[in-house]
Amino acid sequence: MGEEFLQHAYKSKCEFQMEVNGTITMDIETGVRKMIEMILQHLKIKSPVFAVANLIPTGSFYEGTKIGAPDEFDFMLTLAKLSGADKISLQPGCSDWYPYIKLQPGVEFPQKYKINNFYEEERKNKDFLGNPRFVATDFWKEIANINASVNENIPLTYGTMSFVPCNGKKLELQYIQNSTLPQNTDIQIKEEISLVGSLKIGVDLMLAIDHPSLESILKLPGFPKNFKELLYKHGCHVIPKSCHTDHMAHTKCWFVTFSCMERELINNMNEHHKKCYKILKSLISSDITMSRKCMNLSSYTLKTAFLFHVYGENECVYSRTLSACICDVLHYLSSNLHHIQMPCFFARDMNTWGNILETPWFQWKGETSSEELGYAFALCWIKLMHKFVNYLQNTISKHTPLSDKDTNTVLSRCDYFKKAVEVVMIYFVKNQLVYKIEKDPGSLESCTDDFFSNFIQKLKYHYNVDLSFVE
Secondary structure, three states: HHHHHHHHHHHHHOHHHHHOOOHHHHHHHHHHHHHHHHHHHHHEEEEEEEOEEEEEEEEEHHOOOOOOOOEEEEEEEOOOOOOOOOOOEEEEEOOEEEEEEEEEEOOOOHHHEEEOHOOOHHHHOOEEEEHHHHHHHHHHEEEEEHHHHHOOOOEOOOOEEEEEEEEEOOOEEEEEEEOOOOOOOOOOHOOOOOOOOOEEEEEEEEEEOOOOOOOHHHHHOOHHHHHHHHHHHHOOOOOOOOOOOOOOOOOOOOOOOHHHHHHHHHHHOHHHHHHHHHHHHHHOOOOOOOOOOOOOOHHHHHHHHHHHHHHOOOOOOOOOHHHHHHHHHHHHHHHEEEEEEEEEOOOOEEEOOOOOOOEOOOOOOOOOOOOOHHHHHHHHHHHHHHHHHHHHHHHHHHOOOOOOOHHHHHHHHHHHHHHHHHHHHHHHHHOOEEEEOOOOOOOHHEEEEEHHHHHHHHHHHHHOOHHHHHH
16 A cells, blocks of 8 residues: 555655756756855845855755755855854854854954853953854845845746845745747757746755864764764854754854755665655655744654664665655654654754754643643644654555545645644744743653643644544
8 A cells, every 4th residue: 555655645746847857947956046146246245244155055956855846945155254264163052063153363253243242241252153143134134135136137048037025034036937949959858848937936045154173073972973074075064043042142052064964965865765755755844934943844854864764773775665664764753753852863962853842832712821731732742743653654554555535635634734733833933932841851651642632622623723633
């Protein structure tokens, strides 16, 4: 049953005409890069503090795991003022992977991005960078201003790329395919090209700083030493993402990311594992853009699970059936969700879901709320993910085939689950109703099925979300 269901899921949810139409995909990717380069040229002149040294491709498009149309791209932009030898040093922060950044002598960076020295005794931390959110916010303000002032279309081989007004922390572009092909177009290419028409494209740009000491990474107990050569090949970066700790007015931590190393490993997976990844991503992952993270089955969670599946201690080195690999990954996710701990692949002593877990803070209308109940319902939220993963694993591992009707029911339930999770997360984050688990979260053992069933009923009654099928 598993193979037939998964093959159907792939055809119905993952395939897109552009996957066999590399010509248009390349045209779009070329246009995206040209638009970014144009933005960066203006940025260097208008706001030199954000001048970029390197444009680094990341994300699913460059990992070879993009589902559907080429409408999302991700890049890291290394800051020229802070990247390179003797620009910064990293000091002990909230953890090994959330360090503080200290500017080296002679390095100039606007005072407003440093910590508020008024609160610091004897100005002892005057050369430390402050809240990374301020840097990212001002960067996107500059991007939005440039976006609004540049009214320019870039002609490409098979279409035209233009800017769309930037309303948030994402660059938006529009690709419009030409109605006719160039006269010198190869006959084979003419036969392969299908009509795309117009395509809206989102581009995530993440500021980054080159990590100043790769040797120090190798000394950290959480880094797997067998990836030393990969570390020296690609390096790692520090990005403006702080942990969820309330730092008040004191020094703020930044985050160490291994995006380039992850990109190579995922891109080097064989086509079988990439297909498994795409299928599972289409079935369970709900990625939404929010001002803060909320624990869910994100594509990064899934990526981490596949990195362990393919490159971990029990690495899957041969192409088995789709159902075998996908069930292995689901089992891994289920086990980690049960223990509410999932190691990052290149930072084995850090939880993938954060050193402080955040979930919606469920406060039901007409009922009293308390810290104890907040924690109990936070576990229910995590158990919801756990139950859904188990539901999907059990469905795929069944030996009896599903009817077309049952197959469509399972796919509809997956879509419904993702949308329901998205709606709930947006509501609670928007209203700042976020519960933080700052200590050891324990496990789901203390969340009884009866209490969880009550949680499912409350979701249905208060938010019109019916997820009873996972019970």
